[in-house]
Amino acid sequence: MRKSLTLHLGLIALLFALQFIAPAYHHGNLARIMVMASFAMGYNIMFGYTGLLSLGHAMFFAVGMYGMGLSATQLGLSIGPAFGVGILSALICSLIVGLLALRTIGVAFMIVTLMFSQTIFLTILYFGGITRGDEGFVIKQSTRQIFGLDLSDATTRYFAALLLFSLVLLGILWLVKSPTGRVLIAIRENEERAKMLGYDVWRHKLAAVVMSGTVSGAAGAAYGVLFGYVGASFSQVPYSIFPLLWVLLGGAGTVIGPFVGTLFMFYLIDLSSTVTDAYMLVVGVILVLLTMFARNGLMGIVRERWAKWLP
Amino acid sequence: MAAVNLLSTRGLSRNFGGMKAVQNVDLDLQQGKIRALIGPNGAGKTTLVSMLCGRIPASSGTVTFLGQDVTDMPAHKRISMGMAYTFQITSIFDDLTVFENVALAVQHRLGRAAKQLKPEVLATLERVGLETRSDQVAGDLAYGHQRLLEIAMGLGQEPKLLILDEPTQGLSDGEIDEFIALIREVSANTTVLLIEHNISVVMALADAITVLNFGEIIAEGTPEEIHANPAVQAAYLGG
Amino acid sequence: MGHNTLPTRRKILTGMAAVGAASALPDVTRFAHAGSHSAPIKIGFQVHRTGIGAAYGRWYERTTNAAAKVINDLGGINGRPVEIVAEDDGTDPKRGAEVLEKFANQHGCDIAYGTLFSHVVIGSAPRAAELKLPYFVVSEGHHVASGMLNRYTLQPGITDVKSQVQAMAPWVASNLGKKVTMIYPDFAFGHDHRDYFSAAIEAQGGEVLAQIAIPPTETSFTKYFPQIPRETEIVYHVMVGPAVLTFVKEMGEFFGPNAPQLFGFVDSLEGVDFASPGLEFLEGSYFWEGMPRYAQSNQTSYDKFYRDSIGIDENGAARENAQDVSTYAHMFGCWETLFTIKDGMESSGYKGPEDRAKLIEAVEAISEMPESNEHPQGEKIFNGKTHQVFGVQYISQVEGGKMKVKHTTSLEDGYYPDEVDYTTQSF
Numbered sequence: 001m002r003k004s005l006t007l008h009l010g011l012i013a014l015l016f017a018l019q020f021i022a023p024a025y026h027h028g029n030l031a032r033i034m035v036m037a038s039f040a041m042g043y044n045i046m047f048g049y050t051g052l053l054s055l056g057h058a059m060f061f062a063v064g065m066y067g068m069g070l071s072a073t074q075l076g077l078s079i080g081p082a083f084g085v086g087i088l089s090a091l092i093c094s095l096i097v098g099l100l101a102l103r104t105i106g107v108a109f110m111i112v113t114l115m116f117s118q119t120i121f122l123t124i125l126y127f128g129g130i131t132r133g134d135e136g137f138v139i140k141q142s143t144r145q146i147f148g149l150d151l152s153d154a155t156t157r158y159f160a161a162l163l164l165f166s167l168v169l170l171g172i173l174w175l176v177k178s179p180t181g182r183v184l185i186a187i188r189e190n191e192e193r194a195k196m197l198g199y200d201v202w203r204h205k206l207a208a209v210v211m212s213g214t215v216s217g218a219a220g221a222a223y224g225v226l227f228g229y230v231g232a233s234f235s236q237v238p239y240s241i242f243p244l245l246w247v248l249l250g251g252a253g254t255v256i257g258p259f260v261g262t263l264f265m266f267y268l269i270d271l272s273s274t275v276t277d278a279y280m281l282v283v284g285v286i287l288v289l290l291t292m293f294a295r296n297g298l299m300g301i302v303r304e305r306w307a308k309w310l311p
Numbered sequence: 312m313a314a315v316n317l318l319s320t321r322g323l324s325r326n327f328g329g330m331k332a333v334q335n336v337d338l339d340l341q342q343g344k345i346r347a348l349i350g351p352n353g354a355g356k357t358t359l360v361s362m363l364c365g366r367i368p369a370s371s372g373t374v375t376f377l378g379q380d381v382t383d384m385p386a387h388k389r390i391s392m393g394m395a396y397t398f399q400i401t402s403i404f405d406d407l408t409v410f411e412n413v414a415l416a417v418q419h420r421l422g423r424a425a426k427q428l429k430p431e432v433l434a435t436l437e438r439v440g441l442e443t444r445s446d447q448v449a450g451d452l453a454y455g456h457q458r459l460l461e462i463a464m465g466l467g468q469e470p471k472l473l474i475l476d477e478p479t480q481g482l483s484d485g486e487i488d489e490f491i492a493l494i495r496e497v498s499a500n501t502t503v504l505l506i507e508h509n510i511s512v513v514m515a516l517a518d519a520i521t522v523l524n525f526g527e528i529i530a531e532g533t534p535e536e537i538h539a540n541p542a543v544q545a546a547y548l549g550g
Numbered sequence: 551m552g553h554n555t556l557p558t559r560r561k562i563l564t565g566m567a568a569v570g571a572a573s574a575l576p577d578v579t580r581f582a583h584a585g586s587h588s589a590p591i592k593i594g595f596q597v598h599r600t601g602i603g604a605a606y607g608r609w610y611e612r613t614t615n616a617a618a619k620v621i622n623d624l625g626g627i628n629g630r631p632v633e634i635v636a637e638d639d640g641t642d643p644k645r646g647a648e649v650l651e652k653f654a655n656q657h658g659c660d661i662a663y664g665t666l667f668s669h670v671v672i673g674s675a676p677r678a679a680e681l682k683l684p685y686f687v688v689s690e691g692h693h694v695a696s697g698m699l700n701r702y703t704l705q706p707g708i709t710d711v712k713s714q715v716q717a718m719a720p721w722v723a724s725n726l727g728k729k730v731t732m733i734y735p736d737f738a739f740g741h742d743h744r745d746y747f748s749a750a751i752e753a754q755g756g757e758v759l760a761q762i763a764i765p766p767t768e769t770s771f772t773k774y775f776p777q778i779p780r781e782t783e784i785v786y787h788v789m790v791g792p793a794v795l796t797f798v799k800e801m802g803e804f805f806g807p808n809a810p811q812l813f814g815f816v817d818s819l820e821g822v823d824f825a826s827p828g829l830e831f832l833e834g835s836y837f838w839e840g841m842p843r844y845a846q847s848n849q850t851s852y853d854k855f856y857r858d859s860i861g862i863d864e865n866g867a868a869r870e871n872a873q874d875v876s877t878y879a880h881m882f883g884c885w886e887t888l889f890t891i892k893d894g895m896e897s898s899g900y901k902g903p904e905d906r907a908k909l910i911e912a913v914e915a916i917s918e919m920p921e922s923n924e925h926p927q928g929e930k931i932f933n934g935k936t937h938q939v940f941g942v943q944y945i946s947q948v949e950g951g952k953m954k955v956k957h958t959t960s961l962e963d964g965y966y967p968d969e970v971d972y973t974t975q976s977f
Contacts, residue, residue: 136672197468228676
């Protein structure tokens with residue numbers, strides 16, 4: 001427990017220190033990576049810890065983002081309450097999706113989540129009058145203020161992203177060490193056995209979907225607040241696949257893995273795109289190699305080889 | 312003293328398509344007793360106990376547990392009422408440690424009393440002799456040890472009714488002797504339903520035996536009565 | 551804003567003269583006076599190399615490189631060579647924003663430029679303002695002039711869709727018919743056409759009989775054509791995306807020889823050869839063109855110079871491959887934007903990032919852009935308040951598988967009241 005707390009608090013401390021020393025470009029990247037890693041950590045609750053493979057997580061990210069964005073632009077809420085509306089929207093969305101999608105399992109579950117996500121995308125387009133459809137809309141820089149802090153400022157943005165990231169990271173660390181988290185892992189490992197130990201598997205899965213969707217939605221709302229843009233592309237299929245890839249790459253079912261995967265993938269794309277236009281091919285090849293030789297992702301290897309205690 | 316029935320079934324049946332796996336079973340388990348359920352392969356023993364603990368729904372009939380009709384109750388609620396089921400085919404959490412496996416069983420009973428978790432898990436492991444292996448990954452255990460872990464998970468729940476589905480399969484003779492001693496000890500405050508092929512285990516433990524053949528109860532009685540029952544002998548020899 | 555007109559013109563004239571001479575000069579003399587400023591001016595080019603915009607992006611890049619070469623052959627900007635730093639944005643708004651950060655903080659670019667797809671523009675523009683990085687987009691979206699964006703984002707090279715559509719209406723109403731059925735994709739680009747054209751045609755005394763929105767996921771269109779009312783005199787169609795060719799072909803099969811007048815935006819067929827099988831029925835129909843793809847009989851020297859510089863033949867295809875048809879109706883925006891950047895940098899005496907605000911003010915001060923080598927598409931007026939340029943539009947008819955210009959709109963046809971004054975925003 002002490003080792004694990006040291007590791008995770010150490011990561012937060014490192015990111016805190018990087019605020020002051022990272023070059024501007026990487027400073028900006030890290031802020032964004034922390035937000036997207038929060039998205040991936042949300043995904044990991046379902047996929048990595050509960051064994052539920054969703055192919056529609058973009059919907060939660062987008063619902064959080066649009067819940068925030070539309071309440072700010074259409075209802076005129078200030079950014080703090082609008083952020084709250086974003087999180088609440090994602091919570092309600094994930095509850096509904098959970099109630100319906102959890103009637104299915106396996107491939108059917110994947111397809112149902114994919115369809116729900118597509119529905120969200122088409123809904124955004126359908127209400128083009130207020131959402132501006134595929135183009136999306138801007139959250140005005142002048143409105144992106146909270147407690148007198150300008151969230152479009154690079155330093156403030158970084159700390160806001162770090163705050164979100166830290167809360168999610170420590171929250172998930174607490175979750176997986178908690179009795180509920182252990183039950184989620186038990187469901188992932190052997191659902192039938194978990195049921196025959198007296199656990200209400202369905203309710204635990206529902207809780208996992210809601211927690212996962214809400215965290216992902218918080219990340220979406222944060223992206224809109226911190227980067228000033230709300231757009232339908234975030235509800236499309238690639239943004240359902242990205243969190244899966246980040247989590248697979250970093251290590252499903254590890255608290256730190258989604259961050260490692262998001263970081264790794266960002267720089268993989270950023271660096272390989274300077275070398276070739278076929279950078280997605282490079283990414284694809286590396287992912288195939290990873291799934292062939294390191295099925296449990298980067299942090300999965302660390303856990304197997306060096307740190308069995310890694311949560 | 313009149314026996315108190317912990318669990319009763321009436322007319323319990325289960326069909327798989329046209330096949331009648333279990334037919335019209337009336338079963339009464341007396342509190343504090345060890346009941347053995349025997350019968351040839353395919354007699355419907357696992358189907359019957361699966362209906363008792365809710366893993367599969369009954370086609371017709373009722374199950375009453377602790378005086379309450381639980382026929383339509385989902386498995387996890389029956390378990391929470393005080394049943395435990397250990398699987399015929401070992402079903403443990405392979406990637407978790409021995410400790411974590413048993414902790415999952417104990418935790419459900421303890422609820423919020425988290426402080427008690429560790430001592431109770433270790434005590435449970437000690438009862439089956441796995442205390443020195445608590446940090447091992449369950450999937451790495453030898454088969455016999457996995458069977459013991461399965462039993463430990465049942466014990467960890469401290470159930471009112473412990474259903475053991477062929478628990479001694481794969482155990483060594485020495486381990487079987489320890490198992491018999493363990494179940495005797497457990498039965499002091501737990502009702503046990505034991506599906507078992509090893510007839511010497513049955514004879515050593517059972518207060519009463521129920522014999523199932525082609526989904527129906529063909530005999531019920533003390534071990535001596537069953538031993539002498541011609542229908543049972545016919546079923547085993549003919550079946 | 552008129553005060554800037556004269557020097558602009560003069561520079562353009564000298565520029566034109568220099569174009570001819572430039573190629574004769576040896577390289578060493580070109581930046582002879584550069585001195586300590588000989589470091590290149592870096593223009594970050596946000597290009598759609600992958601993703602849905604890739605077909606356009608390829609031609610945007612080719613045009614950009616050609617314009618940069620011309621500028622460098624002319625002696626660069628303020629005596630410094632221009633370096634195009636291209637980064638793929640994957641036609642994705644999130645990556646687009648990242649690319650802007652890369653330009654500003656990694657590559658040390660002076661400005662960012664070149665984005666086409668609206669969602670990438672809108673996703674990137676907030677970052678441009680925060681990075682205080684002038685951002686010149688070539689998108690034809692109404693997002694700039696609508697006031698949604700910010701002081702750092704400008705569109706000086708291509709007319710926005712609201713103006714384009716509005717400028718079409720008078721000629722369409724008086725020559726093709728007044729009863730219109732519109733078919734458009736059911737997302738923002740299509741909605742802009744729906745809203746702006748409906749208003750414009752009604753202002754001409756016409757009416758829109760039906761508005762048929764096609765969902766973006768659609769791959770077959772035959773079920774939509776029966777919704778076209780019988781009394782329709784003209785079908786206004788605008789489609790984009792991977793299924794456009796199917797759309798146009800199925801429309802041809804549906805109507806057969808008894809088609810009403812067809813008026814489309816050439817966006818549907820950008821990069822597509824009119825000689826492709828299945829497109830024969832388009833013969834005689836009309837298209838909006840941002841710039842005439844086929845060299846006209848009265849081709850200007852500017853158009854010729856522009857085509858030659860990029861390497862495009864008289865049919866709008868690559869010189870080296872007649873099958874490789876360009877996105878001619880849009881990509882001139884890259885060329886013209888780069889020359890406007892040059893103009894703004896020169897009139898503001900731009901030296902480096904500290905002069906970015908001065909650069910924007912200088913561009914805001916530009917008004918007239920006469921037809922020239924720098925502006926081969928035609929004359930334009932830039933509105934410094936709305937950061938949007940207004941140019942002439944072309945209506946062409948398909949004749950013998952080629953498009954022939956039938957009408958050129960006036961600048962006034964495309965004017966609408968200002969919706970924003972960016973110059974009141976602080977830097």
